[in-house]
Amino acid sequence: MEQTIHRKSATAESSSRQKNGSFFPPAHEHAGFFGKAPPAVIQRTVHSGEDHAGNYQFDDAACTLNYSQDWYYQFPSSMNASQQTAYMTAAENQVETVWSRKHKLRTSSGCPCSASGVDVNVNLNNHNEPRRDRHGFDVNVEQSSTTGFTNQPTRTITLADTHDVPVNMGAQTQQRIAHEFGHTLGITDEYVGWAALGFGHSDRTSIMHSGDDVRPRHYQHFADLISNELEGCIYRPEGFSSRALANPVTQLGITPAITLSEDPEFVIDLRLSRRIGSSDILGLVTPRAGFEMMLNTGSGNLMFGPTLDFSLNRLAHPLYVDIGTGLLYDPEDPRRPESLNIPLSATVGVRWSGFSAGVNYTGLIDVLGNSPYTHLLGVNLQFDLDR
Ligand SMILES: [Zn+2]
Structure with a gap:
């Protein structure tokens, strides 16, 4: 889906001039060196759409990808209202701080945001009510379970009522709710045997292994979202050169x-x-x-x-x-x-x-x-x- 915002540059710039207290317009508003008239309209495009788990907006002027998921919680009767609220706040903190702005998405020149790269903001929306077929995930918080589990096809996450605090993994801790979020993006566990064929099998501090670190390879899904939106432009997570995890067009x-x-x-x-x-x-x-x-x-x-x-x-x-x-x-x-x-x-x-x-x-x-x-x-x- 694509939505184009046409703004009259005069309106947009004059309001920002007033805010900045400067009379002089920004340099790019001047006629070019060879007398070319500035464009009357600044075209800014926000590409928005959905993936299986959430939705996204890619703003090609701000160079941000905002990625959001809606989680619908079901709590055990052992948790009272304030404990439920605190748990949801902790889940949101885990997901947003672990996953946001960890790596830039890069592309080649001629494509939007080739100079600055794209920042990824992850946003979790909490709902303490049943999902009722809305887009998002069912999050079942259970009193007895100790391990988290994400069933991506059915959009269901099972969490323990203790997962609002990091889980002790021996040498380190892991924010387990942030780990489960990784599965909602389609990323698989790195500690399992067959992961030795791929990436991260020995990377113990990785979020998809036993730690909290989001690696460039974990941003491949975000890069794919933009690559699929913008025909002819390929975005890659900075610091990850392999194409093995990309979903080719x-x-x-x-x-x-x-x-x-x-x-x-x-x-x-x-x-x-x-x-x-x-x-x-x-x-x-x-x-x-x-x-x-x-x-x-x-x-x-x-x-x-x-x-x-x-x-x-x-x-x-x-x-x-x-x-x-x-x-x-x-x-x-x-x-x-x-x-x-x-x-x-x-x-x-x-x-x-x-x-x-x-x-x-x-x-x-x-x-x-x-x-x-x-x-x-x-x-x-x-x-x-x-x-
Ligand atoms: Zn896992």
């Missing part, structure tokens, strides 16, 4: 595969896909639309058509799962009738910076009944084209 996939038949044939599958929209389904699954071409290198047969993919990127970084389908047309040739195939494919792989590799299975069903059901097994390589 455009990808090129190449899958060399063989048919699982008595007489195996070698097939090359090319697929160009683009993410649809800027929000992930359930906060986990990125829908992608594209175009696919499948070439049988033995016979020279070519089939092609549109595709629809669902990328599950955020379940266990850096592992990913892609599920895809489409409609591939194979034109008639002198030896064979035409066929119209529905591919069903699944890929499991690992993402690195700007590319990923995995194992792919594809089954092809000919809806015209002119060719047999075909199984393909291949190695899938995907390249991010946009970052």
Whole structure:
């Protein structure tokens, strides 16, 4: 969603002049060196939208990304009204102080805020009432539980009634509510075994491990929100150069595969896909639309058509799962009738910076009944084209 605020520069500047007590207009209001007239209108754009968990406003003149979530609390009967209020205040403090303004988001020249970078402000809105299908999270505070748990697809957080104070983790403490907030952004735990394949596995003071430190990699989701809003501009957290955690807009996939038949044939599958929209389904699954071409290198047969993919990127970084389908047309040739195939494919792989590799299975069903059901097994390589 985009909302443009057109301001008459005269009005805006004259009011700020009065405030500053200076008669002289700011330098940028003067005609340029070569007599170019100043623009009559300053265009400032606030890009706003929602992700699975909250909502955001990116102001490309102020260079701030304001990210907010609404939390709807359910307290145990053991907590009285003032304890509930104190708990919510503590939760807000944890989330906002741990997550706000920790790193800048940077972009290349020509894109908004390339000089200053973008500041991220995180804002938590507390509601001591049931959510009733409103956008946000259910927060169930329990008397007995000791560990926090976030269920991102259902937008539910379970907290202990002691989590308003930092949890003792041995050598250090952790603000557990701020840790759970990280999960609402789709960031996974760094202390688990498979995290050794990704980032932060030995970073004990990290907020997604056992400490309180928000690292540049944890800002990737905020960078993606702006990158998805501004076509052609890629934002990255300052201090994190890998693209492995980014959710790419455009990808090129190449899958060399063989048919699982008595007489195996070698097939090359090319697929160009683009993410649809800027929000992930359930906060986990990125829908992608594209175009696919499948070439049988033995016979020279070519089939092609549109595709629809669902990328599950955020379940266990850096592992990913892609599920895809489409409609591939194979034109008639002198030896064979035409066929119209529905591919069903699944890929499991690992993402690195700007590319990923995995194992792919594809089954092809000919809806015209002119060719047999075909199984393909291949190695899938995907390249991010946009970052
Ligand atoms: Zn966790």
